[in-house]
Amino acid sequence: GDSVTQMEGPVTLSEEAFLTINCTYTATGYPSLFWYVQYPGEGLQLLLKATKADDKGSNKGFEATYRKETTSFHLEKGSVQVSDSAVYFCALSPDTGGFKTIFGAGTRLFVKA
Amino acid sequence: GAVVSQHPSWVICKSGTSVKIECRSLDFQATTMFWYRQFPKQSLMLMATSNEGSKATYEQGVEKDKFLINHASLTLSTLTVTSAHPEDSSFYICSARDASGGDTEAFFGQGTRLTVV
Numbered sequence: 314g315d316s317v318t319q320m321e322g323p324v325t326l327s328e329e330a331f332l333t334i335n336c337t338y339t340a341t342g343y344p345s346l347f348w349y350v351q352y353p354g355e356g357l358q359l360l361l362k363a364t365k366a367d368d369k370g371s372n373k374g375f376e377a378t379y380r381k382e383t384t385s386f387h388l389e390k391g392s393v394q395v396s397d398s399a400v401y402f403c404a405l406s407p408d409t410g411g412f413k414t415i416f417g418a419g420t421r422l423f424v425k426a
Numbered sequence: 427g428a429v430v431s432q433h434p435s436w437v438i439c440k441s442g443t444s445v446k447i448e449c450r451s452l453d454f455q456a457t458t459m460f461w462y463r464q465f466p467k468q469s470l471m472l473m474a475t476s477n478e479g480s481k482a483t484y485e486q487g488v489e490k491d492k493f494l495i496n497h498a499s500l501t502l503s504t505l506t507v508t509s510a511h512p513e514d515s516s517f518y519i520c521s522a523r524d525a526s527g528g529d530t531e532a533f534f535g536q537g538t539r540l541t542v543v
Contacts (some may be wrong), residue, residue, distance in 0.1 A: 347531055356432070356519055357470075360511045361462035402469065406531065413460055414521065414532050 315340040319403045319417035326393055327425050328346055334388040334420045336377075346370075346386040347414070351400045360388075360401070380389035381387040398424045428454045431524050439510055439542055447505045447538045448521030455500035456522035460532065461493075464517040466468030476503040510542040 319336040336345065346361040348370070353376060361370030363393040366381035375390045386403060430453040431474040439445050449459055457478045462470040474495055475483040479504050482495035492514075503522075507514055521532040 344529065349534075357534040359531055359533075362431075393446055413472055413475060415472075416470045421467075 317417035322421040459503040
C-alpha cells in the first residue's frame, strides 16, 4: 500500500543553520505531496504542497520539490529560526480518489538560539 | 484557505462515560471527512472515513462500536468515543476536503485532546 518514510528525529540545529528533512514515498500513480507542521499542543498546519512531478512547493522560506524519479519530497530551509521548532510531517494523498492523507512518522526539530 | 473547526479543543472525562467531538467545515461543504488519532510523539493514524449520509468506513483494527461516527450534514461530522477508558486518551484530529474539488489538500481541525481518568 501507499506509505511515507521520513527521517527520524529529533533534529537539533543552531539558529541560521541549513535544514534538510528527507522524505520518500511509495504510491501508485501520481499522488499529491505535502508537508505539514505541528507546533506544540496545536493541530496541523499545511506548510507546502506539490501536486505533480517537478513542482516545487514553498512557504515561509521552506521548499520541497516533487521528484518522481527518486520518489522523494525532501524539505529544506536555508536558515532556520528558533520559531521553526516543531514537528514536521511529510504526507501524501493518493490520486485514486477518496482524498485520505497518509502521513510519515514525523520529525521533531529543535532550533537553539 | 478553508477552515475546519473542531470542538471541544480539550476534554477530560471519567472512565465509562461517552464523549462527543464535533468537526465542522465553516466555509465549504465536505461530503467526506476523516478522523485521525495521534498518540504522544507519534504520527497521525487514520481511524475512519466519514461519508455524508452513509455509514463511515473504518480502518482495520478500529472498533466501530466504540468510535461512533455520524456525518449528518455536509458541514458536520461527529465522533463519539463510547464507554471511554484511559487507553482512549489521545489527540483526535479531523480533516475535510472541499466537495467542489477546487483544492487538492485536506484542511485539518485544531484537534481535540481527550483525557480519560
